[in-house]
Amino acid sequence: MTEEQLIYKFDQFKHASAYASHKELASGHINDTFLVKTKEEPYYILQRINHEVFKDVPGLISNKVSVSKHIQNKLSHLPEEELKRSVLTFVPTTNGDYYYKDDAGNFWNVMVYINDSVTHEIVTAEEVAYEGGKLSGDFLNLTSDFDASVLIDVIPKFHDMSFRFWQFEEALKGASGERKERAKAYLDKVAGLKEEMHIIQNLKESGKIKLRVTHNDTKISNALFDKNNKGLCVIDTDTVMPGVVHYDFGDAIRTICNTAAEDETNLDLVNFNVAFYKAYKKGFLEKVESALTPLEIETLPLAAKTMIFIMALRFLTDYLNDDIYYKTKYPEHNLDRAKNQFKLIDSMVAQMKI
Ligand code: GN1
Ligand code: MG
Numbered sequence: 001m002t003e004e005q006l007i008y009k010f011d012q013f014k015h016a017s018a019y020a021s022h023k024e025l026a027s028g029h030i031n032d033t034f035l036v037k038t039k040e041e042p043y044y045i046l047q048r049i050n051h052e053v054f055k056d057v058p059g060l061i062s063n064k065v066s067v068s069k070h071i072q073n074k075l076s077h078l079p080e081e082e083l084k085r086s087v088l089t090f091v092p093t094t095n096g097d098y099y100y101k102d103d104a105g106n107f108w109n110v111m112v113y114i115n116d117s118v119t120h121e122i123v124t125a126e127e128v129a130y131e132g133g134k135l136s137g138d139f140l141n142l143t144s145d146f147d148a149s150v151l152i153d154v155i156p157k158f159h160d161m162s163f164r165f166w167q168f169e170e171a172l173k174g175a176s177g178e179r180k181e182r183a184k185a186y187l188d189k190v191a192g193l194k195e196e197m198h199i200i201q202n203l204k205e206s207g208k209i210k211l212r213v214t215h216n217d218t219k220i221s222n223a224l225f226d227k228n229n230k231g232l233c234v235i236d237t238d239t240v241m242p243g244v245v246h247y248d249f250g251d252a253i254r255t256i257c258n259t260a261a262e263d264e265t266n267l268d269l270v271n272f273n274v275a276f277y278k279a280y281k282k283g284f285l286e287k288v289e290s291a292l293t294p295l296e297i298e299t300l301p302l303a304a305k306t307m308i309f310i311m312a313l314r315f316l317t318d319y320l321n322d323d324i325y326y327k328t329k330y331p332e333h334n335l336d337r338a339k340n341q342f343k344l345i346d347s348m349v350a351q352m353k354i
Contacts, residue, residue, distance in 0.1 A: 012100040013091045019036060019038060030326070031048060033046075044112060047108065051105070054155065056152060057099060060152070065090045067237060116227065117224040121261055123255075128220075133279065135223050135283075140213070140215075152241065162201065193345075200299060200302060200306050208295060213240065213243075214243030216241060250307025251311075257348070263337045267340065315337040
């Protein structure tokens with residue numbers, strides 16, 4: 001895309017001052033994201049939503065805009081500057097929609113950029129784990145009175161274990177001999193964990209744990225911090241939809257407690273940090289404990305194991321499918337991600353005795 005094309009897309013939205021420059025932010029695996037600097041602040045985030053992955057983009061936009069508005073209302077007592085740093089602000093187009101569909105059929109949306117913020121791909125300070133826990137706990141807390149029935153399922157069965165197993169088994173049937181061979185060492189592991197990895201789903205289906213509004217992609221790089229490690233806001237609310245508390249707790253732990261990046265290939269560097277687990281859990285429960293049942297709290301360690309596993313399974317499935325879902329930088333990238341997550345499970349199990 002040329003700069004001119006990008007500016008054209010950006011100019012469909014009601015931004016406060018003129019375009020100055022942009023750069024791509026390449027950390028997501030699905031969408032294309034750009035930081036757009038304007039002549040004056042605020043700056044903006046321009047994003048192309050991948051409509052191959054997200055089949056109902058207008059529904060997705062409506063989900064995240066209404067959840068943001070709900071949180072803004074709940075935080076309306078805050079001074080304006082603080083409010084703008086505590087929740088995402090979506091920018092409408094000149095016709096008042098919150099997305100623009102271009103002639104090629106791509107969907108775009110714009111958010112106000114939160115200045116002087118940092119993200120962490122890997123956590124190195126316990127305080128970040130604790131603050132991260134407060135952020136995702138507070139997200140659940142602030143959305144606990146949101147009417148989840150108005151939300152669409154942006155990706156049906158997103159964290160549904162049986163569905164992910166079905167996709168894995170289908171991928172295995174169609175995989176090339178070479179990829180199947182390379183994935184072989186992990187097949188027994190997947191089979192061996194199958195029953196345990198369905199426990200949370202079974203509790204959900206039996207109604208023993210309740211559905212609430214969940215973020216569903218709480219990896220730590222989806223949280224903004226200030227320069228003093230204080231949590232500001234959760235971002236990337238594309239997958240906001242009804243879910244269980246375990247999804248948000250588990251996916252955050254998956255990334256916060258990994259001593260390396262999710263695609264680190266030196267597995268000696270991949271270990272589960274128990275101190276960060278405790279710090280995250282403390283922050284999380286401070287914000288949301290009163291809304292949780294004893295059963296939900298009891299099953300949080302299992303949630304962590306389950307969410308690490310589901311990502312391992314999804315990466316492995318995409319590898320077997322010749323990388324049709326996640327962006328990859330080299331041919332074995334998805335397999336490396338899967339190996340990394342399996343190592344993280346081993347390290348967690350060894351230390352937490354789960
Ligand atoms: C994807 O695109 P990104 O990086 O926000 C994925 C998440 C995974 C994550 C792994 C819609 O998120 O479920 O946890 O990669 N999102 C979707 O890093 O599949
Ligand atoms: Mg995401």
